[in-house]
Amino acid sequence: MRVTQGMIQQNSLRYIGSSYAKLDKLQSQVSSGKKISKASDDPIVAMKSLKYNTQLSQVKQYQSNASQAFTWLENTETNITEGIDIMSKVRELAVQAKNNTNGKSELQAIGVEVKQLKEQLLSIANTQVNGRYIFNGTNSDTPPVVDNGDGTYTISDTDDVTVNVTSNLTLKVNSDPKSAFGGTSESGQNVFEMLDSFQKALNSGSLEDMDSVLDNIDQFSDGMSAERSDLGARYNRLELINTRLASQEETATKVLSDNEDVELEEIITEFIAQQSVHRASLAVNAQIVQPTLIDFLK
Template sequence: MRVTQGMIATNSLRHLSQSYSNMGKYQDQLATGKKINRPSDDPVVAIKGMYYRSNLTEVEQYKRNLNEAYQWMESSEAGIDHATQVMQRVRELVVQGQTGTNSPSDLKAIAVEIGQLKEDIANVANTQVAGRYIFNGTKTDSAPVTITDGTISVDMNTDAFNVEVSNGVNLKVNINATNVFGSELFDTLQLLEDALNSGTLESGDDFLSKLDDHFDVMSAERSEIGARYNRLEMIDARIQDQEIIASRILSENEDADIERVITDLTIQESIHRASLAVSSRIIQPSLIDFLR
């Protein structure tokens, strides 16, 4: 096979072009910190990267769901705590009204305060988080308690409001609000207010017994949401571990080894300089070179 000067020059230029391409690849890796900048660079790495990035996106969405679940549970627990404090104040007022030293006007003054406390509990029952009522089950767009001229009516939904906090794991984040803000509670407070307005409190012990029953129900509901909150924290810890693992795997798959890239780029630059030097000797001078 006859090798011509043109063939040698063409091959030299082709090798120089390939050398430029290799240097460009290493420079891109050094600039971006990634092994590949387009799927054609390494289809296997690109496909794995899509899968790992999808997993990381899911984990990030679960973290946002966890934040929502925390808001619901913490707000629910705060609502129960406030209602408990209000009921404790009501109990103190009932004990005060039973002393027998109160005049009818004193009892009416106590009734006024109890009426205010009753409306305060109703306002707590209408607590909203991000524009949604957290004590009305899945009907988050409507208030569970309405107040009309001092009269309170309750229309609560008790369905579970679930949030997906992990793959296939749905956690109930609301409480059974009827155990805390049910119509029985407001009926008891209304009967107590009416009795005080009448100027006598003969059945004070019965009211105290009913209030204690409401305390027990509130405490039980608070314990239940506390147990679910503990589980939520454990799920949160696991999600954080999954995020760390997913980020590490994604980094190992896509991130370039900077030290190795610098070394390869330096070697490629040396090879390219040598190629230029060799090509300058292989390509024979032409008549134009002598005419310069």
């Protein structure tokens, strides 16, 4: 087969174009740190990246859910702890009121304190976080405890708030208001009604069966403490789950990096080598491919 000058030129241009394409790919890898810039560069790598990115996104979503669960549990536990502290103060006042040396004015002064503590406990029960009532379950747009104005208080029946923290696990993050504030006494009163009755008795100066009052206070305090313990157990479990999610995120990130990322040292070395080859190719072709007939005749 006769090799013509045109054939040499075409082959030279094709090889130079191929060299430019290699340089462009290597330059893109050096700049981005990634093996591919589009799926057609390596469909297998692209397919794996899609799978690994999906896994990583799921883990990050579960971590975000866990963060919300932590916020809910922490706020709930903090408020129940404050409620327990209030009941402790109420008990101290009840013991003080039980002293027979108190006159009517002293009892009324204690009644004022009990009223303030009752209102503070009501405020705690109707706590809002980010505009949501944390003690009213899924019905978080309305307060869980309503003062009926006649010495009775209505506490809502609620549905649990659950959060997906793994692909096959949901965790309850709220506290039922009736459990959170001690349920009901043997007489059927909730804690707010009991405090209201105690306050009125103090104001009237007619205290009867203070032992029963103290028993009720202890019962409500015990109920709150039990609910706080349950919250603590759920919080501890969530911490374990969050630790596992952090480990899963680290693993997923490494697998994704191994699939997508280039070894910069290798790519830079290859890029420099390809540059040398490209320059040599240009130099040789400048001698082989004569630009004019005169140069060819020389």
